[in-house]
Amino acid sequence: MKSPYFQTEHELFRQSVRDFLQKEIAPHYNEWEANEQIPRWAWQKMGEMGYLGLCHEEKYGGSDSDFFYSLVFLEELARSGNGGFSCAISVHEYMALNHIARAGSALQKEKYLAPGIAGEKIAALGVSEPDAGSNVQGIRTSAVLEGDHYLVNGSKTFISNGFYADFITALVKTGDGLSLLIIEGDTPGVKRSKLKKMGWHSSDTAEIHFDNVKVPKENLIGSEGMGFYYIMDSFQLERLVGGVLAVGAMDGMIGMALKYMQEREVFGRPIAKYQALRHRMADLMTEVEASRHLTYHTAWQFVQGEFAVKEASMVKLHASELQKKVADECLQVFGGYGYMEEYPIARAYRDTRAGTIAGGTSEILREIIAKMAIDDVKYATAYK
Numbered sequence: 542m543k544s545p546y547f548q549t550e551h552e553l554f555r556q557s558v559r560d561f562l563q564k565e566i567a568p569h570y571n572e573w574e575a576n577e578q579i580p581r582w583a584w585q586k587m588g589e590m591g592y593l594g595l596c597h598e599e600k601y602g603g604s605d606s607d608f609f610y611s612l613v614f615l616e617e618l619a620r621s622g623n624g625g626f627s628c629a630i631s632v633h634e635y636m637a638l639n640h641i642a643r644a645g646s647a648l649q650k651e652k653y654l655a656p657g658i659a660g661e662k663i664a665a666l667g668v669s670e671p672d673a674g675s676n677v678q679g680i681r682t683s684a685v686l687e688g689d690h691y692l693v694n695g696s697k698t699f700i701s702n703g704f705y706a707d708f709i710t711a712l713v714k715t716g717d718g719l720s721l722l723i724i725e726g727d728t729p730g731v732k733r734s735k736l737k738k739m740g741w742h743s744s745d746t747a748e749i750h751f752d753n754v755k756v757p758k759e760n761l762i763g764s765e766g767m768g769f770y771y772i773m774d775s776f777q778l779e780r781l782v783g784g785v786l787a788v789g790a791m792d793g794m795i796g797m798a799l800k801y802m803q804e805r806e807v808f809g810r811p812i813a814k815y816q817a818l819r820h821r822m823a824d825l826m827t828e829v830e831a832s833r834h835l836t837y838h839t840a841w842q843f844v845q846g847e848f849a850v851k852e853a854s855m856v857k858l859h860a861s862e863l864q865k866k867v868a869d870e871c872l873q874v875f876g877g878y879g880y881m882e883e884y885p886i887a888r889a890y891r892d893t894r895a896g897t898i899a900g901g902t903s904e905i906l907r908e909i910i911a912k913m914a915i916d917d918v919k920y921a922t923a924y925k
């Protein structure tokens with residue numbers, strides 16, 4: 542057996558994703574970074590390739606394939622070298638659409654999931670607010686039921702895809718509990734502004750205000766009051782995805798550094814001959830391999846249907862923290878060129894910084910791991 546996780550089909554799929562991204566997508570990265578926007582055609586193309594519905598039902602255009610296809614896709618996506626694009630695609634498919642796929646009604650799946658999978662509609666996930674990021678329970682955006690619609694008031698911030706999204710899967714307060722609502726981006730009363738970021742430039746990140754926004758009652762995802770539990774549950778997938786993206790991005794950076802080490806000559810020899818750099822790369826590759834196998838193991842637990850909260854937290858914590866070190870040390874290999882914008886390692890370095898913040902900070906992940914390992918706290922899935 543070559544690998545306990547991958548069949549020949551997964552490897553063939555890996556090669557086809559890699560080729561596609563290299564030929565059709567990556568040549569546009571510089572332009573998207575400059576324009577701070579991913580064009581609609583790219584979403585549609587990703588949809589046509591079937592990449593936006595890998596884990597979703599066939600009935601709505603997905604392929605319902607085992608999670609290792611998603612893992613391969615995400616690793617390759619991140620390896621292709623644009624953190625903003627990786628963020629946009631993964632938030633759309635594995636975060637915003639995922640709630641509709643898991644708890645949504647047949648009508649919501651027809652109206653939002655199917656066009657999302659096709660790349661015709663872009664989705665965002667709106668949880669964080671100006672005064673509530675780590676503390677999800679502290680959100681204030683309210684939704685009051687008035688007849689056949691909810692009236693939504695409040696603000697969200699740091700929302701990936703939030704500026705161009707056709708709809709937002711938003712966490713709102715409904716009475717004493719929290720609920721998930723699908724809010725269309727062009728509904729009167731929705732005001733959005735783009736935030737300026739230090740990296741992930743291709744992806745749009747928005748602050749969104751809701752001023753007496755009328756949302757049809759049928760846009761409630763699942764049951765009222767269950768939103769907090771749906772979000773907490775999906776954090777496991779979100780954190781596993783974050784870890785996979787970090788591993789793929791690290792592979793990309795190491796690949797760039799190794800190539801440059803062969804090309805660059807200093808004191809009459811390629812820098813690949815200098816032991817200081819060789820050993821640095823050997824250490825990094827060893828650490829990335831360890832991170833990769835924790836990630837693969839947790840993906841396997843996920844495929845077995847385990848609710849692996851501790852491991853998913855460890856995956857994101859380890860991989861995203863390691864990614865900062867890998868980015869820093871790979872950039873160093875490039876000397877002065879590493880600091881120049883035209884070298885992709887400079888973008889990779891900037892893009893890396895979001896990893897330990899978005900989708901649960903390292904501090905929060907350590908808290909979860911400590912609570913589970915030291916205080917014997919247990920978490921249950923929202924789905925029985």
Ligand SMILES: Cc1cc2nc3c(=O)[nH]c(=O)nc-3n(C[C@H](O)[C@H](O)[C@H](O)COP(=O)(O)OP(=O)(O)OC[C@H]3O[C@@H](n4cnc5c(N)ncnc54)[C@H](O)[C@@H]3O)c2cc1C
Pocket residue numbers: 632666667668669671672673674675676698699700701702738741746895898899900901902903904905908
């Ligand atoms: C590029 C980017 C994209 C994002 N995309 C999205 C998105 O699509 N949707 C969305 O909803 N959100 C998104 N976020 C928001 C992200 O999830 C939050 O920024 C994150 O959860 C942290 O919340 P905060 O920024 O309010 O920090 P805070 O919660 O204010 O934390 C500030 C600091 O205090 C630490 N801290 C907080 N609580 C504790 C504690 N109990 N113990 C120890 N330390 C603690 C934190 O780790 C952090 O270092 C994005 C953020 C970024 C940067």
